[in-house]
Structures are given as structure tokens and as C-alpha cells.
Amino acid sequence: MIIYGNCGEVFRRVHWNNRGKKSIVWRCVSRLENTGLFCDALTVQESTIEQVLVTAINNTxxxxxxxxxxxxxxxxxxxxxxNDQTLADIDIRLEELQTQLLKLASSKADYEDVAEETHRERQP
Ligand SMILES: [Zn+2]
Incomplete structure (x- = not known):
């Protein structure tokens, strides 16, 4: 999940067709829908986001x-x-985990705490 700091909205994945040249880009929701917010976010190529993410993950x-x-x-x-759950269930779970990871991104110490908690909850 990508949140644009200036307007606080999320970026959304968009299939872009620019004069027959197809690409996948990410754009702020404020520029795709009428959210009532002014937004100056640029359109970002997905390949750029991938490179930035890989660098960030490697650094972490x-x-x-x-x-x-x-x-x-x-x-x-x-x-x-x-494994045996429906795709919808998995999506919900992934969203929970994504939210959790977002919170954890600022603190590695907290990550250890949640991992421990998750471990405890799995005990019979
Ligand atoms: Zn925006």
C-alpha cells in the first residue's frame, strides 16, 4: 500500500494506454476520483516502484x-x-498483515513483539 504524504490518499494501480503504448502505472486516488482534495502527485511507473521497494527491503x-x-x-x-481458504479470505488476511507491516515498518523492535504474540496465539 502506497500513501501519498501530501494529500494522505492511497495510490492505485492503473492500466495505462498512452496512444497505444500500454504500461502499468500507479496514481493517487485523488487524481482518479473526486475526493475533494487537491493533489499534485505524479504518475509513477510500476517498474520504478519495484526498484524502490527492492532497495528498501534490501536495506531493511x-x-x-x-x-x-x-x-x-x-x-x-x-x-x-x-491454503484451503477462499481467495477472498486470503485477501482479507493479507490486508490485515499489510496493515500490520505498515505499522511495523517504523519499528523493528515492535516487529519482534508481534511475532512473539503471533507465536503465543498459535499454541493449543
Ligand atoms: Zn494525492
């Missing part, structure tokens, strides 16, 4: 073994647990 993970192993465990848990 580099040299942080504990963070990486917790993340791997959580991903494995979600994949095995949600």
Missing part, C-alpha cells in the same frame, strides 16, 4: 538475521494455514 534485511528469520517463519505459517 541486510545484516538483520533475526528480522529475516521471523519474516520467513511468518510467511511460511500464513501460506500453510491459509
Amino acid at each position: 534485511l541486510s545484516g538483520k538475521d533475526a528480522f529475516l528469520s521471523t519474516l520467513q517463519t511468518n510467511i511460511a505459517t500464513v501460506l500453510s494455514k491459509e
Whole structure:
């Protein structure tokens, strides 16, 4: 999820067709819908977002073994647990996890706490 700091709205993935040249771009919702907010956000190519994300993830993970192993465990848990659920259910769960990750992005210490809590809740 991408939130534009200036207007506070989310970016949305858009299939772009510019004079026959197709690409996937992300645009602020304020520029796609009438949200009543003035917005000066530029249109961003998805490939640019991918590059920025990879760099950010690499920076977060580099040299942080504990963070990486917790993340791997959580991903494995979600994949095995949600396997027989419907796509809609998985989407809801992924949204919860995304919200959680957003909050955690500012604090790696908190991430450890939630991981522990998740572990406790799995105990019979
Ligand atoms: Zn905006």
C-alpha cells in the first residue's frame, strides 16, 4: 500500500494506454476520483516502484538475521494455514498483515513483539 504524504490518499494501480503504448502505472486516488482534495502527485511507473521497494527491503534485511528469520517463519505459517481458504479470505488476511507491516515498518523492535504474540496465539 502506497500513501501519498501530501494529500494522505492511497495510490492505485492503473492500466495505462498512452496512444497505444500500454504500461502499468500507479496514481493517487485523488487524481482518479473526486475526493475533494487537491493533489499534485505524479504518475509513477510500476517498474520504478519495484526498484524502490527492492532497495528498501534490501536495506531493511541486510545484516538483520533475526528480522529475516521471523519474516520467513511468518510467511511460511500464513501460506500453510491459509491454503484451503477462499481467495477472498486470503485477501482479507493479507490486508490485515499489510496493515500490520505498515505499522511495523517504523519499528523493528515492535516487529519482534508481534511475532512473539503471533507465536503465543498459535499454541493449543
Ligand atoms: Zn494525492
